[in-house]
Amino acid sequence: MTQPSTRILVLGAGIAGLLFTLRLSGKVARESVQITLVDEVDTFTIRPRLHEFATNQRIFSRPFSQILLQTQVQFVQGRVTSLDPSQHRVTVLDQQQQRHELGYDYLVYALGSMTDRQNVPGVEQYAYTLTAKGPFSASALRGRLPDIAARGGQVVVCGGGATGIETATQVASVYPQIKVSLVTRGALARSWDKSVADIFRQRLVNLGVEIVDQSEVSAVRAQSVVLEGGRELGCDLCIWTTGFVVQPLARESGLAVNEHDQALVDPFLHSVSHREIYAIGDAAMPVENPGVSHVRMSAFTASIMAAHGADCLSAELAGKTPKPLSFAYVAQAVALGQNHAIFLPLTPDDRPRLPYITGRLGAFTREAFVGFVVKATLAQQRFPGMFSWVGKRRYEQQLQKRTLEGHPSQQAHHLS
Numbered sequence: 001m002t003q004p005s006t007r008i009l010v011l012g013a014g015i016a017g018l019l020f021t022l023r024l025s026g027k028v029a030r031e032s033v034q035i036t037l038v039d040e041v042d043t044f045t046i047r048p049r050l051h052e053f054a055t056n057q058r059i060f061s062r063p064f065s066q067i068l069l070q071t072q073v074q075f076v077q078g079r080v081t082s083l084d085p086s087q088h089r090v091t092v093l094d095q096q097q098q099r100h101e102l103g104y105d106y107l108v109y110a111l112g113s114m115t116d117r118q119n120v121p122g123v124e125q126y127a128y129t130l131t132a133k134g135p136f137s138a139s140a141l142r143g144r145l146p147d148i149a150a151r152g153g154q155v156v157v158c159g160g161g162a163t164g165i166e167t168a169t170q171v172a173s174v175y176p177q178i179k180v181s182l183v184t185r186g187a188l189a190r191s192w193d194k195s196v197a198d199i200f201r202q203r204l205v206n207l208g209v210e211i212v213d214q215s216e217v218s219a220v221r222a223q224s225v226v227l228e229g230g231r232e233l234g235c236d237l238c239i240w241t242t243g244f245v246v247q248p249l250a251r252e253s254g255l256a257v258n259e260h261d262q263a264l265v266d267p268f269l270h271s272v273s274h275r276e277i278y279a280i281g282d283a284a285m286p287v288e289n290p291g292v293s294h295v296r297m298s299a300f301t302a303s304i305m306a307a308h309g310a311d312c313l314s315a316e317l318a319g320k321t322p323k324p325l326s327f328a329y330v331a332q333a334v335a336l337g338q339n340h341a342i343f344l345p346l347t348p349d350d351r352p353r354l355p356y357i358t359g360r361l362g363a364f365t366r367e368a369f370v371g372f373v374v375k376a377t378l379a380q381q382r383f384p385g386m387f388s389w390v391g392k393r394r395y396e397q398q399l400q401k402r403t404l405e406g407h408p409s410q411q412a413h414h415l416s
């Protein structure tokens with residue numbers, strides 16, 4: 001009698017879910033494995049480029065049907081609405097609102113993150129966010145900004161982190177006729193050193209962006225953004241970029257999560273509460289230090305977790321013991337408008353270190369960096385070993401250091 005094939009269900013086809021799927025399908029091509037990938041959209045779009053897409057630039061996007069053409073992976077377009085780990089079952093609503101029940105032997109949870117639209121009144125009704133599709137998406141902005149520019153109108157960008165700065169500089173550089181204001185609750189770019197924040201500030205000022213810092217937004221209206229204290233900034237539209245949140249599905253399904261609803265995972269990316277569920281990307285958080293002092297939501301981290309997750313699952317299927325998650329941060333790039341960016345070399349622990357590369361050269365370096373993530377993702381099926389990363393021994397080194405210091409609280413993990 002032939003053995004039934006192992007069913008692997010991947011939820012979410014962002015950078016993490018897609019890279020995982022392609023790498024795993026390359027690694028297990030000769031085994032009896034059936035991989036299904038689910039996403040509510042039918043096209044892969046690179047999120048770090050959505051502010052460019054919103055301002056009429058061409059960015060990479062490709063239908064999943066085309067990406068998966070040479071693979072055995074089945075793609076299902078639909079929205080995941082529930083997960084029942086006790087029955088190994090996921091419910092998906094397709095575009096015709098038909099329910100489908102999908103079973104699995106292994107589940108990969110890669111539903112990513114999104115901009116929080118619920119935290120301030122009016123955001124849900126009026127504000128745009130940098131999502132790929134929908135009435136208030138990057139694609140909708142792409143349609144509206146040229147008209148606003150033609151009228152010499154106003155745009156308010158809310159959020160003083162990387163996404164807000166990238167968006168404000170991009171809109172101001174592509175449409176200099178638009179008056180752009182950037183509103184931020186605290187100091188601009190407060191998670192960076194002063195030297196980096198000063199570069200962001202100077203670039204915004206050079207592009208004529210009004211910086212409204214130390215200002216809390218209390219409401220967004222159809223034609224204005226209202227600040228605490230009553231000041232009202234008139235605008236044609238508001239772009240909301242404050243903080244990424246994770247959807248509550250993992251928590252609602254009974255998976256162990258942290259206070260941000262990210263699924264908690266061990267060094268092999270198993271959910272700590274449900275061993276047959278892997279979690280990767282923005283929707284997951286390792287419970288053990290993987291060689292870096294904090295794990296930042298980013299395309300960089302998502303790619304490494306995805307590649308490592310695929311390596312762990314293929315090892316598990318082959319009855320082998322994988323290595324624990326371990327990596328180091330290397331660099332980060334923030335776009336600062338057309339043909340301009342800052343490229344920041346990072347310490348392994350994610351702190352910027354000199355020399356920074358700015359201007360056109362910074363933009364060129366960022367282009368190469370983002371381009372590599374896309375190419376490495378798409379090449380995974382044919383060359384699963386192509387994507388590697390630095391810092392693979394840091395987990396063990398830190399473990400040894402802690403043991404020598406007499407703090408063995410982070411135990412070495414082995415697959416049972």
Ligand SMILES: Cc1cc2nc3c(=O)[nH]c(=O)nc-3n(C[C@H](O)[C@H](O)[C@H](O)COP(=O)(O)OP(=O)(O)OC[C@H]3O[C@@H](n4cnc5c(N)ncnc54)[C@H](O)[C@@H]3O)c2cc1C
Nearest residue numbers: 012014015016040047048079080112113281282298299300
């Ligand atoms: C404008 C912008 C700029 C950015 N710039 C950078 C940058 O310069 N560098 C960097 O490292 N990071 C950047 N990021 C962050 C980076 O894009 C994310 O950290 C990364 O995309 C996370 O990958 P992921 O696969 O975990 O999640 P996502 O990319 O969020 O993918 C999740 C996928 O799941 C799907 N999905 C979600 N919910 C459901 C559901 N219920 N049912 C079915 N499908 C669902 C989504 O459609 C999506 O395809 C940026 C993000 C934005 C928005």
